[in-house]
Amino acid sequence: MPIEIKYSHTKEIALTKEHDDWQWSTGEGKKLDINYGQDQKLQTIQMTTKSEGDYWRITHYDFIHDDGDFLYLKSLNAQTNQNFEIQVSFKANYQNLYDQAGIMLRSGEKHWMKTGIEYVHGTSYASAVVTREYSDWSTNPLEKHNTDDYFTIKVQLFKGDVRVDYSLDEGKTFHLLRIAHLFDQNESHPLQLGIFAASPTRKEGCQVEFKNLSITELIV
Numbered sequence: 001m002p003i004e005i006k007y008s009h010t011k012e013i014a015l016t017k018e019h020d021d022w023q024w025s026t027g028e029g030k031k032l033d034i035n036y037g038q039d040q041k042l043q044t045i046q047m048t049t050k051s052e053g054d055y056w057r058i059t060h061y062d063f064i065h066d067d068g069d070f071l072y073l074k075s076l077n078a079q080t081n082q083n084f085e086i087q088v089s090f091k092a093n094y095q096n097l098y099d100q101a102g103i104m105l106r107s108g109e110k111h112w113m114k115t116g117i118e119y120v121h122g123t124s125y126a127s128a129v130v131t132r133e134y135s136d137w138s139t140n141p142l143e144k145h146n147t148d149d150y151f152t153i154k155v156q157l158f159k160g161d162v163r164v165d166y167s168l169d170e171g172k173t174f175h176l177l178r179i180a181h182l183f184d185q186n187e188s189h190p191l192q193l194g195i196f197a198a199s200p201t202r203k204e205g206c207q208v209e210f211k212n213l214s215i216t217e218l219i220v
Contacts, residue, residue: 013215015042027069054200068198078191080183083218094119101197128178
């Protein structure tokens, strides 16, 4: 069993219209709608991916793709030696091989992680790709997941390590998917945190709706 991480307090990042500073890091979706409620708090983000974007580096396939649609909060000014938790629920009209969406952490084209759902041969998989120069991929089939239902993914970045958990009931119950080392703690580099989607084999794009996005700094 993984141990519980220890920190002194947390700081929730304000995701409000006043602090609206979402930027494309790579790619640029065909369509993007960012919706706020009457209280000015973020409600949903809807995006349609551009044609045939993806993220992968070298391993097994001998190619590099770095052109999926990744949206991050520029004003956060995060660094790789900081600690964060990011969580979001989402659903998509998965149809084509490798349609995918979820959370991304990124510090340049050679150091990143994407995690969420990837659609493979008619089945949704809880998926995590960790890249440190070379990509590796781990999955868990979700035979009972209805693609009309929201899927929730949570990532904790703590002392350079990532823990990924997913939920099929919008955060009531979580299941461990992955623990991995991503960043060296003795170095500090700009870190982008946010949401992504890609449709590597689909020209018309994949439609994704994200809700209940939260970003929290974990302070030791």
